[in-house]
Amino acid sequence: MNNSPIGIFDSGVGGTSIWREIHKLLPHENTIYLADSKNAPYGPKGKDRITELSIKNTELLLEKGCKLIVVACNTATTNAIKYLRENYDVPFIGIEPAIKPAALQTKSKAIGILATKGTLSSELFHKTTDLYTNGIKIIEQVGEGLVPLIENGEIDTPEMENLLKIYLKPMLEANIDYLVLGCSHYPYLIPKLKTLLPKHVTIIDSGIAVAKQTASILESLNLSTQEKTSGDCLFYSNGNPEILNEILQDDFLVEGLVF
Structure with a gap:
């Protein structure tokens, strides 16, 4: 074996x-x-x-x-x-999304989570979130449409950038300092995300x-x-x-x- x-x-x-x-x-x-x-x-x-x-x-x-x-x-x-x-x-x-390290390290007490609907609605996700995020504001965002674009090789496209701007807007308004990527496709978006996020926001994947x-x-x-x-x-x-x-x-x- x-x-x-x-x-x-x-x-x-x-x-x-x-x-x-x-x-x-x-x-x-x-x-x-x-x-x-x-x-x-x-x-x-x-x-x-x-x-x-x-x-x-x-x-x-x-x-x-x-x-x-x-x-x-x-x-x-x-x-x-x-x-x-x-x-x-x-x-x-x-x-699963790396909520724990983000929750332990956030200074602004606000973290963003970009994930699929299936992850954000799951029992395991809610258990992990409840366990580690007491007193922390969580901005959850379903990344609808991101996976199909990645699957089609359309990462550096205006459509991708527009979707990301829409999904990041409420997170930035909440002053997040950590963005947790809750889908294994999303690390391929890190270069693009870094151009759209302030330098103080740390991106975490698993x-x-x-x-x-x-x-x-x-x-x-x-x-x-x-x-x-x-x-x-x-x-x-x-x-x-x-x-x-x-x-x-x-x-x-x-x-x-x-x-």
């Missing part, structure tokens, strides 16, 4: 932001990334449908021999990871924390590879593989797959 791959899935290309951090921290591990672009975004879908899609992705990764699965999607984590952990005999690592947790779980379960060569990285997409190629901008093989 030690040389078996780490499986990673997301509702499209966004979870590659999580994959990058995992690959950077654990370069000797084999990885398989699954982009369910055909069904992106997961955010507007109901809990049952999100769970159904997460089951499909999980079973495909298990068929490919994965030793651990990273649910690199905030919406799938908050809606389906409990079911996955209860029904499959493999470790799962989820991703990629590094997820990578560290992956390393910790592998070590604790004695599942870490002993190989010293660079791991194999495989990517599958049921959408347009060229979009995934553009996002990766590296010499990786992206295969189209029907699932």
